[in-house]
Amino acid sequence: xxxxxxxxxxxxxxxxxxxxxxxxxxxxxxxxxxxxxxxxxxxxxxxxxxxxxxxxxxxxxxxxxxxxxxxxxxxxxxxxxxxxxxxxxxxxxxxxxxxxxxxxxxxxxxxxxxxxxxxxxxxxxxxxxxxxxxxxxxxxxxxxxxxxxxxxxxxxxxxxxxxxxxxxxxxxxxxxxxxxxxxxxxxxxxxxxxxxxxxxxxxxxxxxxxxxxxxxxxxxxxxxxxxxxxxxxxxxxxxxxxxxxxxxxxxxxxxxxxxxxxxxxxxxxxxxxxxxxxxxxxxxxxxxxxxxxxxxxxxxxxxxxxxxxxxxxxxxxxxxxxxxxxxxxxxxxxxxxxxxxxxxxxxxxxxxxxxxxxxxxxxxxxxxxxxxxxxxxxxxxxxxxxxxxxxxxxxxxxxxxxxxxxxxxxxxxxxxxxxxxxxxxxxxxxxxxxxxxxxxxxxxxxxxxxxxxxxxxxxxxxxxxxxxxxxxxxxxxxxxxxxxxxxxxxxxxxxxxxxxxxxxxxxxxxxxxxxxxxxxxxxxxxxxxxxxxxxxxxxxxxxxxxxxxxxxxxxxxxxxxxxxx
Numbered sequence: 001x002x003x004x005x006x007x008x009x010x011x012x013x014x015x016x017x018x019x020x021x022x023x024x025x026x027x028x029x030x031x032x033x034x035x036x037x038x039x040x041x042x043x044x045x046x047x048x049x050x051x052x053x054x055x056x057x058x059x060x061x062x063x064x065x066x067x068x069x070x071x072x073x074x075x076x077x078x079x080x081x082x083x084x085x086x087x088x089x090x091x092x093x094x095x096x097x098x099x100x101x102x103x104x105x106x107x108x109x110x111x112x113x114x115x116x117x118x119x120x121x122x123x124x125x126x127x128x129x130x131x132x133x134x135x136x137x138x139x140x141x142x143x144x145x146x147x148x149x150x151x152x153x154x155x156x157x158x159x160x161x162x163x164x165x166x167x168x169x170x171x172x173x174x175x176x177x178x179x180x181x182x183x184x185x186x187x188x189x190x191x192x193x194x195x196x197x198x199x200x201x202x203x204x205x206x207x208x209x210x211x212x213x214x215x216x217x218x219x220x221x222x223x224x225x226x227x228x229x230x231x232x233x234x235x236x237x238x239x240x241x242x243x244x245x246x247x248x249x250x251x252x253x254x255x256x257x258x259x260x261x262x263x264x265x266x267x268x269x270x271x272x273x274x275x276x277x278x279x280x281x282x283x284x285x286x287x288x289x290x291x292x293x294x295x296x297x298x299x300x301x302x303x304x305x306x307x308x309x310x311x312x313x314x315x316x317x318x319x320x321x322x323x324x325x326x327x328x329x330x331x332x333x334x335x336x337x338x339x340x341x342x343x344x345x346x347x348x349x350x351x352x353x354x355x356x357x358x359x360x361x362x363x364x365x366x367x368x369x370x371x372x373x374x375x376x377x378x379x380x381x382x383x384x385x386x387x388x389x390x391x392x393x394x395x396x397x398x399x400x401x402x403x404x405x406x407x408x409x410x411x412x413x414x415x416x417x418x419x420x421x422x423x424x425x426x427x428x429x430x431x432x433x434x435x436x437x438x439x440x441x442x443x444x445x446x447x448x449x450x451x452x453x454x455x456x457x458x459x460x461x462x463x464x465x466x467x468x469x470x471x472x473x474x475x476x477x478x479x480x481x482x483x484x485x486x487x488x489x490x491x492x493x494x495x496x497x498x499x500x501x502x503x504x505x506x507x508x509x510x511x512x513x514x515x516x517x518x519x520x521x522x523x524x525x526x527x528x529x530x531x532x533x534x535x536x537x538x539x540x541x542x543x544x545x546x547x548x549x550x551x552x553x554x555x556x557x558x559x560x561x562x563x564x565x
Contacts, residue, residue, distance in 0.1 A: 035095055037554035038102070043092035045101050049398045052108050055085050056402050059115055067160050068135075070125035070171050079119050086112050086558075099545060103538045104399045106270065106553055110535065111403060113267045116559045117490060121260050125171045127252065128488055129183040129243055132168045133207050136161060136236070140210035141198050144221040151222075158228040162235040169242055176254035178453075178460045180247050182484050187240045192363055192477025199354060207236055255454040256491055257565040264491045267556065269407060270535035271492075271499065272549045275451045278495050282447030285498050286470060289444055293437035293472075299430065306371040306431045308362065312355035315370055319346055322373040326382055329425055336383050336525040342390055349387070352380045364471075364478040368439070372432045375439050378420055379413040383525075388412060391529045400532025406493050408533045411500020414443055418501070438472050443497040445470045450486045450494030460487065503536035504528070510544050 058081060063069065089112070094105050118124070124131040139161075142154055190203035197203075204210045211233050218225040243250075256264070258275060265271045265278075273281070309315040323346035330336050343349040353369040353376065356362075362370055369376045378384055388409065395401035417436050426432045449463040458466070464479040486494030512519045531539055537549040 037556070038095040039090045039092055039105075040095040041091040041093055043088075045092075045097060045104075048092050048101075048105065048108070051085070051088055052399050052402075055108070055112065058085070059111075067157065067164055071167065072171075075119065075123075075125070082112065082115050082119060086116070099547075100542055102550075103534065103542045106550065107403050107405075107532075107534050107538055108399060109556070110268050110270055113559065114490060117260075117264055117268060120559060121256050121564075122490060123174070124488070125168075126174050127172070127176050127254075128179040129168065129172055129175060129239075130179060130186060130484070130488065132165060132239070133183055133186055136164070136232075137207050137210055140204075140207075140214040142214065144214075144217050144225070146222065155225065155228060158225070158232050161232040165235045165239045168239065174252050175246075175250040176252045177250055178254040178487060180243060180250040182460065182480075182488075184240065184243050184247065185480075187236070187243070191481050192358075192475070193365075193481045194356070195352075195481070199356065208233070208240070211236060253456045254459075254487055255456040258455045259562060259565045261451070261454045261491050263557065263559065263562050266553070267559070268490070269405070269492050269496070270537045270553055271407065271503075272537060272552060273499065275455060278499055279448055279451050281502065282444050282451070282495065282498060285444035285502075286441065286448065289437045289440035290470070293434060293441060296430070296434045296437060300434065303431060306435075308367075308370050315355045315373075319351065319373050319377075322346075322377050323349075323382060326374070326377060326425070329420075330383060333423060334520075334522045335423070336522055336529070338383075339391070341394070342382075342387065346377075346381065349381055351386075352376055364442075364474045367473040368435045372429065372435055374420075374426065374429070374432055375417055375435045378416050379439070384413040384416055385409065388529065388533075392533060395530075395532060397532060400534065404533040405535045406496040407500035407503060407536050408528075408539065409500075410493075410497045411502075411504050411536060412528060414439075414497040415501040415504045440498075442467065442471045442474065446482060446486060447495040447498040449483065450492065453483070453487045454491045460484070500536060503540070507536060507540045507543065510540065510546060514544055 089105075089109055092105065094102055097105070139154065139157055145151075146154055186206050188206045188208055190205055190209065192203070194203060200213065204213045211229060215226060215229045215233065218229055255261075261275050265273060265275065271278075309318060327338065330338055351373075353366050353373075355370075356366065358366075365376065380386065392401070392404070417439060420426070421433055421436045426436070445467045449458065449467060452458040453460070453463055460480070460483045463483050464476065467479050467482075468474045468476075482494070508524060511524055527543060528539070531542060534542070537553070541547055541550045
């Protein structure tokens with residue numbers, strides 16, 4: 001997601017973020033921010049940005065052949081390199097910086113803690129056989145024919161698959177049972193959702209099906225690749241056989257446990273909540289959305305249900321009208337600045353759900369999107385993720401341009417859905433209000449499921465059942481795919497939709513109460529588009545100066561000191 005030049009803020013190329021005039025300060029942080037815990041070394045902010053630049057290059061490094069080395073020696077080397085970065089953090093004069101620079105410091109520390117957590121807790125190369133499937137499957141999406149460097153790269157990667165999967169069997173020494181089951185399923189079954197995949201009238205059957213698809217295309221479009229593809233297919237079949245044979249021994253827990261989850265919330269997500277708090281908040285939102293959904297259904301009881309479109313042409317016409325309506329509304333109602341560089345049409349901007357005819361009928365997202373494109377268009381396209389993304393590309397800040405926290409990004413996408421409802425966008429589409437609450441129900445249910453999977457209180461199957469009980473239209477495929485996403489990513493991604501939106505609502509309240517009648521909703525939204533996609537607790541301090549949440553972040557418990565359950 002990315003954002004815009006706002007009236008309330010600006011970014012100077014290559015310089016530190018410039019706060020809204022009413023919030024600027026050059027003074028060090030207030031005493032409420034636990035000054036004793038704030039580093040007070042000699043290093044300058046310029047030295048700090050140089051450290052981040054070095055760290056960002058390290059974490060973003062890609063091997064020349066596209067295959068990452070996950071051997072024990074390689075991961076041990078990465079751990080040592082990360083420790084060296086972390087050891088430099090206390091050396092800076094953070095206590096004497098203004099709050100905007102202090103925000104950058106906490107954001108960078110959190111990014112290092114994220115890498116620490118991946119290297120020492122989640123360890124997907126050792127625990128998740130699906131990681132190898134994901135990396136390989138993308139190769140099968142290649143558009144043929146290729147030539148030059150692109151052809152050489154694909155050939156190199158295809159030829160590396162047998163050795164890569166052989167190494168995977170060595171690396172995978174602590175596989176979790178849910179991860180194993182998901183991987184075995186995804187080797188031989190399509191996911192029924194297709195996010196990020198090329199369209200096929202009949203979805204290929206998992207990784208094996210996608211490589212068969214690649215081979216069939218290569219046979220007519222690039223025969224020189226066929227032998228390498230066949231060798232890769234043989235290795236993939238062998239990987240499936242190995243996983244199936246060893247599945248009885250793969251009994252580790254998939255979640256990170258409560259202590260690690262809570263550490264992650266504080267030190268990486270920078271949230272002012274424990275996992276117990278998040279379950280409570282999620283339950284409250286689940287009940288609130290069900291109450292409003294029920295009320296909307298009653299209010300609209302004499303109205304016809306919104307039908308599914310009869311053709312792709314009808315759906316495309318609806319998309320075009322929805323996009324035009326939302327663009328007009330954003331400007332006319334002074335919701336957010338729409339800069340000239342934004343793509344002018346929904347085709348250029350892109351959207352989530354292309355017209356697909358499935359034998360079993362539309363899946364969950366299509367059930368909503370095909371009936372009314374508005375909810376997902378707001379969330380994922382305009383002014384949601386794609387709008388957000390174009391704005392983010394314009395950031396030139398040496399730190400903020402390279403950090404993206406899902407509490408801010410998914411929180412924004414979800415926040416704008418119900419905000420649009422409250423601002424009247426759907427006053428002429430009462431049934432669409434129901435769809436907004438259906439999305440809210442699913443996000444609230446995912447919040448609870450996210451926590452309980454990571455705390456090993458529910459497995460994937462139990463979470464799928466729970467979500468389907470609470471979410472109209474939800475099908476097994478979408479439930480399985482989402483459970484896999486939120487279990488397999490670093491913890492807490494699934495809850496950031498609901499909790500991130502709640503944090504943004506709190507920030508709006510803080511800013512409105514701070515400015516009174518001088519508050520501008522458009523300026524507030526423009527600030528979010530310009531300030532960088534940092535954790536919302538940091539944006540709150542950055543914009544308002546309220547230091548109560550940040551004060552609790554300065555005392556830092558290294559991951560190495562964590563006592564795990």
